[in-house]
Amino acid sequence: MEVKARAPGKIILSGEHAVVHGSTAVAASIDLHTQVSLTIPTGDSESKDGILKLHLKDMGLAFAWSLKRIQEVVPGLDVPFPLQPQSCLSESVKAIVALIEEQNVPEVNVGLSTGICAFIWLYTSIHGYKPATAVITSNLPLGSGLGSSAAYCVSLSAALLASSNAVSFDLSSHGWLSFGGNELELVNKWAFEGEKIIHGRPSGIDNTVSTFGNMIMFKSGKLDLIRSTMPLKMLITNTKVGRNTKALVAGVSKRTTRHPDVMSAVFTAVDSISNELSTIIASPASSGDLSITEKEGKLEELMEMNQGLLQCMGVSHSSIETVLRTTLKYKLVSKLTGAGGGGCVLTLLPALLSETIINKVVAELESCGFQCLIAGIGGKGVEVCFHNFS
Ligand SMILES: Nc1ncnc2c1ncn2[C@@H]1O[C@H](COP(=O)(O)OP(=O)(O)O)[C@@H](O)[C@H]1O
Numbered sequence: 001m002e003v004k005a006r007a008p009g010k011i012i013l014s015g016e017h018a019v020v021h022g023s024t025a026v027a028a029s030i031d032l033h034t035q036v037s038l039t040i041p042t043g044d045s046e047s048k049d050g051i052l053k054l055h056l057k058d059m060g061l062a063f064a065w066s067l068k069r070i071q072e073v074v075p076g077l078d079v080p081f082p083l084q085p086q087s088c089l090s091e092s093v094k095a096i097v098a099l100i101e102e103q104n105v106p107e108v109n110v111g112l113s114t115g116i117c118a119f120i121w122l123y124t125s126i127h128g129y130k131p132a133t134a135v136i137t138s139n140l141p142l143g144s145g146l147g148s149s150a151a152y153c154v155s156l157s158a159a160l161l162a163s164s165n166a167v168s169f170d171l172s173s174h175g176w177l178s179f180g181g182n183e184l185e186l187v188n189k190w191a192f193e194g195e196k197i198i199h200g201r202p203s204g205i206d207n208t209v210s211t212f213g214n215m216i217m218f219k220s221g222k223l224d225l226i227r228s229t230m231p232l233k234m235l236i237t238n239t240k241v242g243r244n245t246k247a248l249v250a251g252v253s254k255r256t257t258r259h260p261d262v263m264s265a266v267f268t269a270v271d272s273i274s275n276e277l278s279t280i281i282a283s284p285a286s287s288g289d290l291s292i293t294e295k296e297g298k299l300e301e302l303m304e305m306n307q308g309l310l311q312c313m314g315v316s317h318s319s320i321e322t323v324l325r326t327t328l329k330y331k332l333v334s335k336l337t338g339a340g341g342g343g344c345v346l347t348l349l350p351a352l353l354s355e356t357i358i359n360k361v362v363a364e365l366e367s368c369g370f371q372c373l374i375a376g377i378g379g380k381g382v383e384v385c386f387h388n389f390s
């Protein structure tokens with residue numbers, strides 16, 4: 001049987017980093033996805049080789065592990081526990097990473113070790129030591145702030161659970177299918193365990209928005225859907241400066257330890273920004289209320305303030321500042337999205353902004369070596385699709 005799962009990336013409109021420390025953040029799914037195709041052989045002859053394979057297709061990397069060897073490193077999963085998401089202990093992370101490094105992950109791809117470790121942990125916890133092949137493809141840039149790690153963990157968890165006996169689907173249905181509410185919660189919890197292996201200390205916002213889709217307000221593990229009453233068009237500029245979320249989140253925590261009172265005030269301010277931003281986005285569009293242009297003006301001011309506070313947290317970067325300066329020449333407001341330190345920047349494109357201006361700003365940003373895209377925002381969360389060979 002082959003199960004496919006796809007999960008979207010995300011943008012954070014306000015509140016990244018502060019959300020790790022308990023503030024509210026606002027995020028939306030985007031129409032760029034990571035897809036997993038998982039094949040679990042059913043015939044006896046096929047399952048005798050006892051190999052678990054992972055193919056990262058976009059990177060041209062393929063890995064194969066003997067399940068006996070995996071069992072030596074992560075023992076005790078003869079009875080898997082798909083219904084009880086559990087954390088991978090740090091000693092197990094170390095042991096799995098050592099196993100992965102036996103296969104010579106190329107130097108440029110060392111950041112992948114934790115992603116591959118998340119795969120092995122999720123796979124064995126949900127399926128035990130059964131042979132299988134997983135093929136991953138994605139049109140999300142990795143390590144750029146668009147939540148590739150979460151989309152990867154969510155799509156993996158979804159494919160693994162959908163092919164286990166923990167979740168039942170009508171296998172005769174065709175096309176992409178959605179999970180029920182409780183099953184989505186389970187996918188989300190497992191994906192969070194995967195994110196913990198990759199990020200160290202994730203807030204859970206990325207896996208939650210990738211699982212449930214839409215636009216959400218998120219605080220301390222709790223989500224509220226936001227129903228937008230206004231058009232929201234965002235230009236996403238990828239500075240192509242690589243960075244790693246784990247290191248940036250750890251940097252903010254260290255600054256918080258050094259300056260607890262200051263950082264607490266910063267996080268409180270971010271919380272207010274996210275609350276105000278979500279109120280504006282969801283406020284009624286009826287006459288007598290704010291016009292779209294007035295709402296956009298308020299959003300721009302909130303984005304500008306959020307960017308200032310992200311700078312206070314130490315997660316901006318000269319490439320981000322270049323995007324801010326360039327867009328400001330066209331009276332457009334921008335802020336970093338995701339962990340910062342490079343990665344992607346959001347620019348609000350007001351509804352009445354002409355195509356000519358958009359083309360000019362994109363051309364100027366691309367002349368700096370950046371890559372621009374306008375993604376659809378607030379679409380569906382994770383979905384699965386079945387293909388039965390028998
Ligand atoms: N398609 C993928 N295949 C393998 N690993 C992935 C994939 N997408 C993400 N990852 C893992 O997530 C890491 C990037 O996550 P992160 O630093 O949080 O950046 P972001 O989530 O913003 O893209 C990668 O180094 C890798 O470990």
Ligand SMILES: C[C@@](O)(CCOP(=O)(O)O)CC(=O)O
Pocket residue numbers: 015016017018019020144145146147148149199201202203204205206245249337338339340
């Ligand atoms: C910085 C943070 O708020 C978002 C990180 O997003 P990304 O991995 O950079 O896409 C961390 C988190 O909330 O877990």
Ligand SMILES: [Mg+2]
Pocket residue numbers: 147148149150199206245
């Ligand atoms: Mg991430």
